[in-house]
Every structure is written in structure tokens, then in C-alpha cells.
Amino acid sequence: MQKPNYGFDAPAIMRNMIIFGIIIQIIGLLIPNFTENIMLLYLSYLVILGGVILLILGTSMYIYGIYGKFRMRDFILSKIIWKGNENVLDIGTGRGVYMINAAKHLTTGKSIGIDIWRAEDLSGNSIENAYLNAELENVRDKIEIRNDDARKLSFADNSFDVVLSMFCIHNIDDKAEQEKACLEIARVLKPNGRAMIGEWIPTHDYAKYFEKAGLKVINSKQYFSTAYSLMWMVEVVK
Ligand SMILES: C[S@@+](CC[C@H](N)C(=O)[O-])C[C@H]1O[C@@H](n2cnc3c(N)ncnc32)[C@H](O)[C@@H]1O
Incomplete structure (x- = not known):
């Protein structure tokens, strides 16, 4: 039997955050293989952190689409008498x-x-x-x-x-x-x-x-x- 489907919010933004979050982390992890410059090594940590933040945001949008949206809906509708x-x-x-x-x-x-x-x-x-x-x-x-x-x-x-x-x-x-x-x-x-x-x-x-x-x-x-x-x-x- 067909089930209702309420979709994912801002699907392209969610997908891009996940993909770029992973790519940016990989770039950050690779930087130390190509340089011993201390500034660039510090920069690689920042790049990795940026990638992690993007990945967390994108993943949280996905989790919202499958769980959070319905928890929030039930919470909001339960506020009405x-x-x-x-x-x-x-x-x-x-x-x-x-x-x-x-x-x-x-x-x-x-x-x-x-x-x-x-x-x-x-x-x-x-x-x-x-x-x-x-x-x-x-x-x-x-x-x-x-x-x-x-x-x-x-x-x-x-x-x-x-x-x-x-x-x-x-x-x-x-x-x-x-x-x-x-x-x-x-x-x-x-x-x-x-x-x-x-x-x-x-x-x-x-x-x-x-x-x-x-x-x-x-x-x-x-x-x-x-x-x-x-x-x-x-x-x-x-
Ligand atoms: C992120 S979706 C959320 C849809 C739904 N409220 C939900 O929670 O699943 C935002 C919705 O707002 C609609 N929207 C954007 N601008 C609007 C406007 N000016 N007037 C009416 N709807 C608009 C979009 O078409 C889209 O359906």
C-alpha cells in the first residue's frame, strides 16, 4: 500500500552540504601530505572543521526529514486544545x-x-x-x-x-x-x-x-x- 511522503526540505542544499562536507574533510586530511609549512598545517585543521560542520548540518537536515519533522509536527499540534x-x-x-x-x-x-x-x-x-x-x-x-x-x-x-x-x-x-x-x-x-x-x-x-x-x-x-x-x-x- 502506498504511504504518504512529505519530502525533504531544501533537498539540494542538504545534498550539497553532505557531499561538500565530505570532500572538504578529505582535502583537509590530504594537506599535510603536500607541505610542512606550519601555517598550512594549522589551516588543514580549520578546513577539516569546516567540513565536519557542513556534514553535521547536512546530516541533521536529513534526520529532520525522516524523524524531526514528525516529532516537531506532533509537538506543535499537541499545543492546541x-x-x-x-x-x-x-x-x-x-x-x-x-x-x-x-x-x-x-x-x-x-x-x-x-x-x-x-x-x-x-x-x-x-x-x-x-x-x-x-x-x-x-x-x-x-x-x-x-x-x-x-x-x-x-x-x-x-x-x-x-x-x-x-x-x-x-x-x-x-x-x-x-x-x-x-x-x-x-x-x-x-x-x-x-x-x-x-x-x-x-x-x-x-x-x-x-x-x-x-x-x-x-x-x-x-x-x-x-x-x-x-x-x-x-x-x-x-
Ligand atoms: C521548506 S518547505 C516546507 C514545507 C512544509 N511546511 C513542511 O514543513 O514540510 C517551504 C515551503 O514554503 C513554500 N513557499 C515559499 N515561499 C512562499 C510564499 N511566498 N508563499 C507561500 N508559500 C511559499 C515553498 O513552496 C515550500 O512548499
Whole structure:
């Protein structure tokens, strides 16, 4: 029987970190065979260290893809006290890992995923694969998927009880545009609604944008031991 597949985040970056991490370590290990210059010998240690760091980062992205993503998803969804009637929005849903598992907590509510499906951000990233995963997880009737940009959401103000967004907003290059995406989250959240935004990078800037928009920041901190990878998350209430 076919199983759901939620893909690997930034697959080319993950692969390149692993490959170059190994190559750079080999170069560092070979340097002493060609020179007795003390500076170059010290440099070889630095080169090896650089390779080790790259390999650790690449491997942690792989481990996140097979374990951490699901531990983090379960941790985040367990923070909501579900009634079953919630409207949930997953921004940058990709293959739907958050949208689909939020839908499993719903009875009358709806879980909506939006994305622009950038191939470089997630392996096998497509709306078809998100629908396929929803079918395989038996939640097709509780989800809806839209082509929508995080910076200009096609939803009315105060539409959602829960807004989630994992590893999406950092893909927007410009800081001002990232702020726009945070303001959109603030806009579509219902009063007392909760948003959780996860990233590879610290989320403190997002926390400032949410505060500026009048939301209460519950926390903005790292979750490395849950994700088995670089992971920060900001949690806010409107
Ligand atoms: C690293 S993937 C993560 C996907 C999913 N949240 C997960 O955890 O598996 C980032 C997602 O954000 C989407 N994305 C990037 N920029 C976006 C934007 N401006 N609006 C909506 N989605 C965007 C990408 O297409 C991709 O699906």
C-alpha cells in the first residue's frame, strides 16, 4: 500500500552540504601530505572543521526529514486544545504535513493549506502530492488547498483559529516582505487565535513584527532537541 511522503526540505542544499562536507574533510586530511609549512598545517585543521560542520548540518537536515519533522509536527499540534470546529491555515504547506495532521483533529472544522510550490524548497513539492497525501491519510474531506502567496493571502480578516507555517517565510528574500507575511498572519487570525511559525533561523524578528501588529508573543526560542536540527519557533496569540 502506498504511504504518504512529505519530502525533504531544501533537498539540494542538504545534498550539497553532505557531499561538500565530505570532500572538504578529505582535502583537509590530504594537506599535510603536500607541505610542512606550519601555517598550512594549522589551516588543514580549520578546513577539516569546516567540513565536519557542513556534514553535521547536512546530516541533521536529513534526520529532520525522516524523524524531526514528525516529532516537531506532533509537538506543535499537541499545543492546541482542539475542539474540532477550528479553521486552520498552513502557510507554505508543501506536501501538507501540517495541514493534513491538523485535519485529523477536526470534526466540523477545515484545514487549509496554501503554497506557491517552489521546487527548490521541498523534494516532490506539488499541489498534486499534497492532495495525494491527504487521500492516503483519509482527510480529503477536511482539507482545502490553494495557490496563494504568504505575502498576500486571499482570506478575509479574522478567518482562522490556528495559523501554522513551517520553514516558509525565510524563503522570502526581503525583510520587508517577510514582515508583510507576518502582518498577513496577524490579519487572518481570529481574536484569541494562535499562530506558530517555525524556521531554521532565529524567529526574533518575526516576534517583533507580530508585537508591532498588536499580537501577544508567548515565546520565540529554539527547539533543536525536538527537531534534531536547527529549528526556532515563535508562538503568538491575537
Ligand atoms: C521548506 S518547505 C516546507 C514545507 C512544509 N511546511 C513542511 O514543513 O514540510 C517551504 C515551503 O514554503 C513554500 N513557499 C515559499 N515561499 C512562499 C510564499 N511566498 N508563499 C507561500 N508559500 C511559499 C515553498 O513552496 C515550500 O512548499
